[in-house]
Amino acid sequence: MSAMADLLPRVPGPKLGPFTPTGEAKIKFISYLGSPYSENAYVWKVKINGKRYALKMFRFKTFQYLDQCHHSDRRPPLANRNMYAKYYDPFNCECRAYGRLKEEGREDLAVRAYGYLILSFDQQAEVAGKMGVRHSSLISASWGAHEEHRGLPVRAIVKELVTDDFGEDYPFAITEAQAPQVCSDLKGFHALGIRVGDIRESNYVRGKLVDLGRAWTMYHPGVMSCSSIRLSILRKAEARSLVKLFQRRNFAVPRALQACSVGDMKDMEVTSWDWRKDDGAVAHVDKQLYKTWSLGLFSAFLGMEALFTIIFMLFIWN
Numbered sequence: 001m002s003a004m005a006d007l008l009p010r011v012p013g014p015k016l017g018p019f020t021p022t023g024e025a026k027i028k029f030i031s032y033l034g035s036p037y038s039e040n041a042y043v044w045k046v047k048i049n050g051k052r053y054a055l056k057m058f059r060f061k062t063f064q065y066l067d068q069c070h071h072s073d074r075r076p077p078l079a080n081r082n083m084y085a086k087y088y089d090p091f092n093c094e095c096r097a098y099g100r101l102k103e104e105g106r107e108d109l110a111v112r113a114y115g116y117l118i119l120s121f122d123q124q125a126e127v128a129g130k131m132g133v134r135h136s137s138l139i140s141a142s143w144g145a146h147e148e149h150r151g152l153p154v155r156a157i158v159k160e161l162v163t164d165d166f167g168e169d170y171p172f173a174i175t176e177a178q179a180p181q182v183c184s185d186l187k188g189f190h191a192l193g194i195r196v197g198d199i200r201e202s203n204y205v206r207g208k209l210v211d212l213g214r215a216w217t218m219y220h221p222g223v224m225s226c227s228s229i230r231l232s233i234l235r236k237a238e239a240r241s242l243v244k245l246f247q248r249r250n251f252a253v254p255r256a257l258q259a260c261s262v263g264d265m266k267d268m269e270v271t272s273w274d275w276r277k278d279d280g281a282v283a284h285v286d287k288q289l290y291k292t293w294s295l296g297l298f299s300a301f302l303g304m305e306a307l308f309t310i311i312f313m314l315f316i317w318n
């Protein structure tokens with residue numbers, strides 16, 4: 001019998017629980033919903049215990065990719081590879097963002113997620129087969145697995161199946177009537193300390209955001225190393241992406257977004273951006289996440305202390 005599944009990811013801060021107590025389930029794969037070009041995940045319409053869901057199954061990401069997500073040239077490096085995975089891997093990004101929505105009772109801001117599942121090897125093989133992978137030696141590669149992912153299971157998130165009736169060009173993504181709600185949802189994300197990171201039409205289904213695979217959810221190293229001005233710029237950029245999206249569709253742009261497109265963020269800007277709320281996560285980030293960085297600071301502090309001691313001794317000497 002399998003052990004009870006943990007909440008994920010295993011770092012302080014928001015997390016997502018398993019869909020079943022063990023994190024495993026019998027899944028009937030019905031049809032593919034996602035884009036054929038997706039690099040992050042395969043989204044399928046599935047049936048679990050007789051009910052229909054959308055199952056987002058995440059492909060593996062290399063350390064090199066996660067390192068780029070961290071913009072390591074501008075941010076202090078993280079303590080180890082595991083930390084990059086915990087904060088930048090799309091599965092963990094979604095778990096943390098959905099966990100945060102649940103924490104604050106704002107699950108209405110996105111398409112509902114009910115929990116994660118771990119796919120058995122047979123399930124991985126079945127999906128790969130349905131996606132046209134004929135040879136068993138290619139199964140693991142079809143999930144993007146490299147040497148560094150050896151032995152790791154494929155992870156998936158069970159979501160509400162909003163629709164399986166897609167036409168061309170995402171006509172069901174957002175309608176004009178939904179535009180004001182979409183705008184206030186984005187503001188809601190920002191107010192909870194979530195930077196969505198991927199505002200585009202294909203990430204909306206019937207006016208709700210569905211893809212949180214690039215979200216930075218407080219307490220997050222990407223955010224911690226940004227100044228408050230830079231954070232405000234990042235929020236503005238997300239609002240502008242919405243403006244562009246609405247303009248392309250010839251929708252009336254909501255007033256708050258319109259103002260933002262000419263640089264006035266008053267209506268879109270939020271004040272409840274309290275990154276230091278979760279003390280456990282703060283301690284973790286400060287003590288473990290930037291190991292080298294905090295050691296560097298510590299030695300700089302020791303250096304300063306030594307300098308002051310020498311000056312003090314010289315002063316006494318005279």
Ligand SMILES: Nc1ncnc2c1ncn2[C@@H]1O[C@H](COP(=O)(O)OP(=O)(O)O)[C@@H](O)[C@H]1O
Nearest residue numbers: 033034038040043054159160161162163202211
């Ligand atoms: N819950 C859902 N209900 C219906 N369709 C969905 C759902 N989630 C995703 N999709 C479809 O799958 C596509 C890809 O999903 P997304 O989460 O954006 O993954 P990715 O971009 O990483 O492939 C969406 O554009 C949408 O067409």
Ligand SMILES: [Mg+2]
Nearest residue numbers: 198202203211
């Ligand atoms: Mg997407």
